[in-house]
Amino acid sequence: MPCPLPIKDYPRILLAHGGGGRLMQGLIDKVFKTAFEGIGLQSTHDSAVLDLDAGRLAMTTDSYVVKPLEFPGGDIGSLAIHGTVNDLAMAGARPRYLSVGFVLEEGLEMEKLWRIVCSMRDAADAAGVRIVTGDTKVVDRGKGDGIYLNTTGVGVVASGLRVDPSAVEAGDAIVVSGDVGRHGVAVMAHREGLAFEAPIESDSASLVAMVHALLDAGISVRCLRDLTRGGLATCLNEIAASAGRRIEIQEDAVPVDEVVRGACEMLGLDPLYVACEGRMVAFVAPEDAARAAEVMRGFAPGEKARVIGEVTGDDRALVVGRNAFGTRRVLDLLSGEQLPRIC
Amino acid sequence: MPCPLPIKDYPRILLAHGGGGRLMQGLIDKVFKTAFEGIGLQSTHDSAVLDLDAGRLAMTTDSYVVKPLEFPGGDIGSLAIHGTVNDLAMAGARPRYLSVGFVLEEGLEMEKLWRIVCSMRDAADAAGVRIVTGDTKVVDRGKGDGIYLNTTGVGVVASGLRVDPSAVEAGDAIVVSGDVGRHGVAVMAHREGLAFEAPIESDSASLVAMVHALLDAGISVRCLRDLTRGGLATCLNEIAASAGRRIEIQEDAVPVDEVVRGACEMLGLDPLYVACEGRMVAFVAPEDAARAAEVMRGFAPGEKARVIGEVTGDDRALVVGRNAFGTRRVLDLLSGEQLPRIC
Numbered sequence: 001m002p003c004p005l006p007i008k009d010y011p012r013i014l015l016a017h018g019g020g021g022r023l024m025q026g027l028i029d030k031v032f033k034t035a036f037e038g039i040g041l042q043s044t045h046d047s048a049v050l051d052l053d054a055g056r057l058a059m060t061t062d063s064y065v066v067k068p069l070e071f072p073g074g075d076i077g078s079l080a081i082h083g084t085v086n087d088l089a090m091a092g093a094r095p096r097y098l099s100v101g102f103v104l105e106e107g108l109e110m111e112k113l114w115r116i117v118c119s120m121r122d123a124a125d126a127a128g129v130r131i132v133t134g135d136t137k138v139v140d141r142g143k144g145d146g147i148y149l150n151t152t153g154v155g156v157v158a159s160g161l162r163v164d165p166s167a168v169e170a171g172d173a174i175v176v177s178g179d180v181g182r183h184g185v186a187v188m189a190h191r192e193g194l195a196f197e198a199p200i201e202s203d204s205a206s207l208v209a210m211v212h213a214l215l216d217a218g219i220s221v222r223c224l225r226d227l228t229r230g231g232l233a234t235c236l237n238e239i240a241a242s243a244g245r246r247i248e249i250q251e252d253a254v255p256v257d258e259v260v261r262g263a264c265e266m267l268g269l270d271p272l273y274v275a276c277e278g279r280m281v282a283f284v285a286p287e288d289a290a291r292a293a294e295v296m297r298g299f300a301p302g303e304k305a306r307v308i309g310e311v312t313g314d315d316r317a318l319v320v321g322r323n324a325f326g327t328r329r330v331l332d333l334l335s336g337e338q339l340p341r342i343c
Numbered sequence: 344m345p346c347p348l349p350i351k352d353y354p355r356i357l358l359a360h361g362g363g364g365r366l367m368q369g370l371i372d373k374v375f376k377t378a379f380e381g382i383g384l385q386s387t388h389d390s391a392v393l394d395l396d397a398g399r400l401a402m403t404t405d406s407y408v409v410k411p412l413e414f415p416g417g418d419i420g421s422l423a424i425h426g427t428v429n430d431l432a433m434a435g436a437r438p439r440y441l442s443v444g445f446v447l448e449e450g451l452e453m454e455k456l457w458r459i460v461c462s463m464r465d466a467a468d469a470a471g472v473r474i475v476t477g478d479t480k481v482v483d484r485g486k487g488d489g490i491y492l493n494t495t496g497v498g499v500v501a502s503g504l505r506v507d508p509s510a511v512e513a514g515d516a517i518v519v520s521g522d523v524g525r526h527g528v529a530v531m532a533h534r535e536g537l538a539f540e541a542p543i544e545s546d547s548a549s550l551v552a553m554v555h556a557l558l559d560a561g562i563s564v565r566c567l568r569d570l571t572r573g574g575l576a577t578c579l580n581e582i583a584a585s586a587g588r589r590i591e592i593q594e595d596a597v598p599v600d601e602v603v604r605g606a607c608e609m610l611g612l613d614p615l616y617v618a619c620e621g622r623m624v625a626f627v628a629p630e631d632a633a634r635a636a637e638v639m640r641g642f643a644p645g646e647k648a649r650v651i652g653e654v655t656g657d658d659r660a661l662v663v664g665r666n667a668f669g670t671r672r673v674l675d676l677l678s679g680e681q682l683p684r685i686c
Binding site: 014015016017018019020021022023024025047048049050051052056057058059060061062063064065087088090091093097099100101102103132133134135137138139140142143144145148150152154155157164228229230234275333334335336338340341343 | 357358359360361362363364365366367368390391392393394395399400401402403404405406407408430431433434436440442443444445446475476477478480481482483485486487488491493495496497498500571572573577618676677678679681683684686
């Protein structure tokens with residue numbers, strides 16, 4: 001959408017913009033309501049009252065503290081929409097409603113806030129989700145890094161659908177939806193002012209349409225998980241632990257962009273542990289593996305989807321990577337994230 | 344609940360506690376899951392999948408940045424539960440599920456986090472709400488003031504029930520549930536190290552039981568609003584604007600604790616504009632006014648409930664206060680909050 005800033009009188013955020021008075025009203029009316037017009041936020045009451053179709057409710061929350069606020073391929077606003085709708089999609093839910101909590105730093109440029117709010121609007125619109133309620137707080141200069149965001153989402157899960165690590169079975173195939181590690185390296189490189197032979201853009205994207213295409217195609221989906229902090233290896237460890245199963249992957253089957261791989265080598269990072277924000281793994285029945293990858297390839301964030309491994313009959317929760325020579329290594333959980341503050 | 348800290352190896356929060364790896368797993372398992380055991384957070388999946396009884400869904404979000412984190416009568420944890428369940432109750436909803444997003448500062452004492460998490464648990468338990476999903480981020484030392492919290496809640500609104508500023512009618516009576524200004528003054532005094540003749544405690548409390556007692560008693564409730572940032576006068580201004588009605592209140596009918604009044608005089612504050620966190624106004628049919636106040640007085644946060652004013656036939660959105668001599672003044676919206684960072 002075209003984005004002329006609709007507030008002229010205050011070029012920067014003041015503490016009073018979070019104080020509940022006239023300035024806060026102006027910020028909400030001119031900035032948030034203008035940006036989110038048509039995609040929600042109609043009521044001025046404390047709670048939004050909403051209709052849901054029949055089914056069970058899925059609910060998820062995420063706070064976003066990424067530094068810097070804007071990076072190649074996205075910003076904290078689009079990231080906060082994608083991250084939360086993706087978490088809902090991973091439970092097999094159709095995202096319906098989002099809340100947004102803004103923690104703004106005194107002195108934040110109004111223009112930057114407006115760009116980020118517009119980016120949220122576009123991302124929410126594309127994901128088919130409505131932003132129905134919000135909150136604004138302002139903290140003192142030097143705190144808060146400009147903007148921290150929280151988005152919480154609710155969605156509807158079709159009755160009878162169970163997409164959950166506990167549904168994972170021995171023999172299930174593991175499909176990754178695309179190349180990994182792009183988001184973490186893009187944010188890191190931008191933050192540190194590193195330049196590579198080609199620009200690296202974040203993969204931040206909504207996976208909602210791709211997930212529902214898989215479900216609508218009748219693929220036997222056991223479990224879905226988006227690859228965020230800790231990347232593919234951490235995600236697989238979490239599922240191995242929840243399911244109580246050993247997982248094996250073919251490491252050279254995992255797509256990694258050549259520039260991302262080079263950057264990781266230079267920085268001493270293992271791309272299997274670097275965060276994505278628009279990639280997922282699907283655990284599916286083995287006979288559906290090839291078809292699942294094919295369905296994913298019909299969507300931009302799934303273009304490079306590939307079958308990368310399987311769940312074994314071994315009930316020791318463990319993730320093992322095989323390399324091209326057949327050598328195996330344990331892909332353990334790291335103690336922290338290699339790259340802090342990337343989401 | 345008794346609260347021995349269940350994590351011994353890390354006395355302070357590290358950046359790696361937000362990194363998605365082993366340390367974050369430990370924090371979630373030992374601190375959050377232990378504290379919230381029995382009141383939610385069972386799934387390790389990205390979204391919680393929930394059942395809702397029939398009815399419409401209410402949804403609300405609030406971020407909390409109160410400084411200091413602990414104050415007489417409460418802390419950021421109980422405040423974050425009360426604030427969000429109260430917002431749901433103000434829509435006539437029964438709160439069901441909460442999400443919690445933690446933004447923690449590197450270096451935060453684990454003991455302090457644990458106290459606050461236990462306080463959340465107790466408040467959620469008392470309000471009958473389950474904490475079903477959460478998120479943890481860690482920001483660098485010097486940012487984030489120890490803890491910022493976001494709580495987002497969903498609840499169920501009985502079908503046919505409409506509690507909303509647009510339901511306000513000329514002639515409606517306005518009932519306030521208790522003395523005003525206590526929370527803002529308590530936080531301010533504690534922050535600035537001020538001592539008064541008697542200690543002032545925050546009024547932070549859940550209003551859920553009181554609201555449902557009003558509805559169950561068959562009181563014709565048009566609109567409910569809890570008194571948070573900007574206090575009673577700001578709240579009445581918002582409703583006057585939404586309803587397009589002039590509101591008049593008898594200023595000396597508004598209960599204000601004597602110590603709070605004295606503190607306000609000393610600090611140059613108008614208690615009508617100071618935040619509460621456990622008080623509300625109810626707009627009810629005039630014939631139900633006395634009974635509404637009586638129902639409220641059956642609950643601790645409603646002990647001092649009183650009828651304080653009425654909605655007039657005048658359609659100019661305005662709030663007017665009458666003093667004991669019959670003199671009127673306009674209670675206008677302030678540009679900001681008198682006391683920043685009190686919630």
